[in-house]
Amino acid sequence: MSDYGHDLLFGTFQTPAAADPARVVATARRAERADLDLVTFQDHPYQPAFLDTWTLLSYVAAATHRIRLTGNVLNLPLRQPVVLARAAASLDRLSGGRVELGLGAGAFWDAIEASGGRRLSPGQAVEALDEAIRIIREVWAADRRGGVRVAGEHYRVAGAKRGPAPAHDIGVWIGAYKPRMLGLVGRVADGWLPSLSYLPGGPADLRDLNARIDDAASAAGRDPTAVRRLLNISGEFTTAGSGPLTGPPAQWVEELAGLALEHGISGFILATDDPDTIDRFGAEVAPAVRELVAADRDRSEPDTASPTADPGVRLSDRHPWDESTRPQAPPAPAGHTYTEIGRSAGQHLIDVHDGLRAELAQVRDLLEQVEQGALSAGEARGQLNRLALRSNDWTLGAFCARYCAVVTQHHSLEDGAIFPHLRRTEPGLAPVLDRLQQEHVVIHEVIEEVDRALVALTQRPGDLTELRKAVDLLSDTLLSHLSYEERSIVEPLSRLGFYPGQL
Structure with a gap:
């Protein structure tokens, strides 16, 4: 599948530098003034040079009015799922429904273990993330009876009270690259959030990685279009083009529209702390990409009605079919x-x-x-x-x-x-x-x-x-x-x- 049909999002991926917190908040507010949709922050709780991401998200939510926020991505091994679920729902309610939940399985295990986290193998980390997502969604299901009970291998929750429910359906976006993680994205996630710089083959890798997510979604009975595809990008505005996302805004527009239409990317999150770059991204790139993609979608409007996606949420422990x-x-x-x-x-x-x-x-x-x-x-x-x-x-x-x-x-x-x-x-x-x-x-x-x-x-x-x-x-x-x-x-x-x- 080339275009998954989601509305386009444009945002920033900022450094949560502890040395100048006022500048970090000012840059987030600059993103909002530039009419961007999303501001995100990396999360490394073991890094003393960084502000705590969740505390920063809360502060930025209070300092802004419209822009959406998420960790990019939150370090799950150092964040307990029940507490994280309540924190996300609470901030979502306080901010008027502006929070999404970017999650990662963990990567820097020496630092995680040094900070009191458990060292997990790659397979165990995927299993733990799967269990955590189930727990988080169960906590959010405040209208269901009984406590949350998940007897996993890595997380065991025995009757935790539900709630609060978030103000809107928070998207669970997973940073993933390897086959097992991509399978998890297809089965349970609302979004996929990789970084283009981590793909050895560049944009060409997106086709195969998307296919893995699509196959996993279909095997789980989900419509692959239920999974939003986002992408962390980096680049530089220059007078003449000299490489991918290195050139004038018109080059950026063409390349990002191609990623949207050829690979289904609907969220472009630019790694930058530079105010001028943020302004140009919001004023010269985002509107033009939206216009190009909308025009192409109008030309290729489907001739048949669109099937309703499976919500993917299961309420019963029974599974009468595979x-x-x-x-x-x-x-x-x-x-x-x-x-x-x-x-x-x-x-x-x-x-x-x-x-x-x-x-x-x-x-x-x-x-x-x-x-x-x-x-x-x-x-x-x-x-x-x-x-x-x-x-x-x-x-x-x-x-x-x-x-x-x-x-x-x-x-x-x-x-x-x-x-x-x-x-x-x-x-x-x-x-x-x-x-x-x-x-x-x-x-x-x-x-x-x-x-x-x-x-x-x-x-x-x-x-x-x-x-x-x-x-x-x-x-x-x-x-x-x-x-x-x-x-x-x-x-x-x-x-x-x-x-x-x-x-």
Whole structure:
């Protein structure tokens, strides 16, 4: 994939020099005045010549108004995950949702060990980062019941309280270069944040590294476009060009637009502490790159509807299928012209799925309110009546049951009409369609679990434990399945056509 479609971000990568803290803060404010999007700082807690990065981020957040902030990247071995999660969420709330979380697995192990950290092998460091990200996201999930429990090999959390939740969905961006780390990025991260200077082959390496992330994301049931690609860059503005990112602003614009369109880079973070360079980057480079990329995207706007990405978050400990074994749809034929009627068929499938997603969100919201005691049974009934549903005598159980019936009817129509049509017209889709039908059976079984939990709820009105577990599992399976189905058959539906009224 060349362009992952993310909005472009431009920022600075600054030195947190302890010798002149006022200049560090002034430079961050200069980045904001230059209309840049992001200011970042390296994190080496064992380095006495540097300010503590987290303290600096907090100070800069108070000294600015709009610009986003992150460590680039934070040294995980010297930052405990639960505390880091609370710190990030707290600063995000205090700053109005301006914090992202750049994380690294650790590199300078002598210094880390000298500072009280554990020395880990490369494999152990990847495992530890994986566990830490899970812990951090569990802490942020303040609306879930129970404490955080993660029994990892490197981090063990036994019932830590959840919260606070951040003000916005903080992106977890990982600095990574080696295969195992790139696999972790694809499976769980929101962004990839390497440095161009660390790539031996320069920009040419990005193609293979992106492919590793894409493969890992697909194997985990995620849409590869869910992972933003950022890049730390360095360069110099000169009158005449003499090398990559060494030349006039027009050269920078051409090279950065190429990285965006050819390698999917959507975040350019310039390593500089020079105010004039920051000004030129913000005034002469960033707007022109945005313009070039936008123009190219307008020319190559997809002819089919865009599938909804799998959120990648799993609420249940149960895994009723292995997402890595899902067959992939054959590639779309090059140069096909999609008709308006054909595109409407693919879009209609997404619209139907969006309706299912919206109703699932309503079920979860109502469960939360009842579970937390925010609503009595009578109040819950009143809320359900205002959901514009078809009946006026809803209860919590009736709402869940009606929703499950809608899902079942939708799947029955796919199995009995749409899938045979695609089998006849697109034989290469047969393995995908077989898998989708198998997943329909699994989802039906999960719905049956919801039904059984509803029956139990009538016998124990105050105990929603089993219903919570069943709805969590339904959320995991349904959202994952709908995303996989859209990735697989929206394009064939748009190309081959199917009367939307039959869906």
